[in-house]
Amino acid sequence: MKIALLGYGKMGKKIEEIALKRGHEVILKIDADNRESLTKEELAQADVAIEFTTPATVYENIIFCLDAGVPVVVGTTGWVAHQKEISHYCIEKNGTLFHSSNFSIGVNVLFALNKFLAHCMKGYDDYEISMYESHHTQKLDAPSGTAVTLANQANEFLYKKDSWQTLKNGDKKELKHNEFPVYFDRLDDVTGYHEISYTSPIDRIKISHEAFNRDGFALGAVLASEFVKDKKGIFTTEDLFKFNPSF
Ligand SMILES: NC(=O)c1ccc[n+]([C@@H]2O[C@H](COP(=O)([O-])OP(=O)(O)OC[C@H]3O[C@@H](n4cnc5c(N)ncnc54)[C@H](O)[C@@H]3O)[C@@H](O)[C@H]2O)c1
Known part of the structure; x- marks a missing residue:
């Protein structure tokens, strides 16, 4: 699987390490200092984008991925106020969005x-x-x-x-x-x-x-990427792990 990393901070680096161990390829690493080199053409080469940036930048990045037609796995938190709007946009675009406040x-x-x-x-x-x-x-x-x-x-x-x-x-x-x-x-x-x-x-x-460390979040984000790669729609870790109790 070809992965684009949006956000190459603590989580981005850990995700890269785990993705490589699982046999994936990281074809793009975008961080604050090279944000301008993110183009739709380059992003479209990826099977999935994994977004771990900041509450201030996540909205723009999700929209960018949906516009490029690339499934996006979002770990960044602090964007609940935009969740409805982004969900509607994802459906309108027939896109793929996987998000969770915690991937472990x-x-x-x-x-x-x-x-x-x-x-x-x-x-x-x-x-x-x-x-x-x-x-x-x-x-x-x-x-x-x-x-x-x-x-x-x-x-x-x-x-x-x-x-x-x-x-x-x-x-x-x-x-x-x-x-x-x-x-x-x-x-x-x-x-x-x-x-x-x-x-x-x-x-x-x-x-x-x-x-104890970030490994659990990073592994979950890579598992989510593998799960969502060929799917359309909106998913969360409930779809991936299926731990949900039924009453
Ligand atoms: N869902 C989960 O399981 C989970 C787990 C850990 C952290 N998080 C969340 O993930 C986010 C990132 O966490 P972190 O620990 O890696 O933070 P971090 O500060 O180490 O990394 C964030 C990176 O994003 C970069 N960045 C800023 N603007 C950008 C832009 N426009 N495009 C691309 N990159 C940009 C920053 O330069 C920084 O390197 C936070 O919101 C955190 O709360 C979620």
């Missing part, structure tokens, strides 16, 4: 557990839900895209709490009766940590995931 197998298991736990806790109103995430200090968005996915998943199941609020860990803020807190920290050397807990006066249930 472990976090996708956590997504499935999170849904199952919220499903179990529905109606047990003595339990207060809260979430916490921490990442390295260079991360641009807060809360993380993964935390946004986890919070939205819980909201779908918990009818008492149908909204959430982002809070810097340690900050105090009055929450509305239907909101739960999503706390975040930005600390040195944290690749990614997510935790969901339900606390009652008598006990606490907690599930969490801790990434």
Whole structure:
């Protein structure tokens, strides 16, 4: 498979390493300093583009790939506000878009557990839900895209709490009766940590995931590229891993 990398930072470099090990070819590496050398003709030589850049540049890059008719796998987070618009554009173009706030197998298991736990806790109103995430200090968005996915998943199941609020860990803020807190920290050397807990006066249930390095995200992005290469439409890691519980 011929891969174009849009974004050659920490993730782009790790994806290249894993893609090469899996027998793929990286034919294009675009980063901020050579963005002008990205042309539709060059991009069209690729079977798939993998986009890990920044919240400010991801929108333009996705549109560019869809216009070039190249399937695009998007790992960049912080673009949920554009998701509907981009989905419509992808369908209109008969294009291919694979996106996920987290490509790691472990976090996708956590997504499935999170849904199952919220499903179990529905109606047990003595339990207060809260979430916490921490990442390295260079991360641009807060809360993380993964935390946004986890919070939205819980909201779908918990009818008492149908909204959430982002809070810097340690900050105090009055929450509305239907909101739960999503706390975040930005600390040195944290690749990614997510935790969901339900606390009652008598006990606490907690599930969490801790990434030790970026390998899991990069492998997932390459697996997603292999999965999506010859498909049309919009896909996420739920389609790839199929861990989704059925109730
Ligand atoms: N979905 C996941 O599983 C997952 C996992 C890790 C990181 N991420 C997200 O991926 C994104 C990138 O993460 P990272 O750790 O590689 O960050 P990074 O800062 O190391 O790399 C981003 C790179 O994008 C480059 N860039 C900026 N503008 C560009 C443009 N217009 N075109 C091409 N490249 C451009 C920057 O120069 C930089 O090298 C972030 O949004 C992060 O939150 C997602």
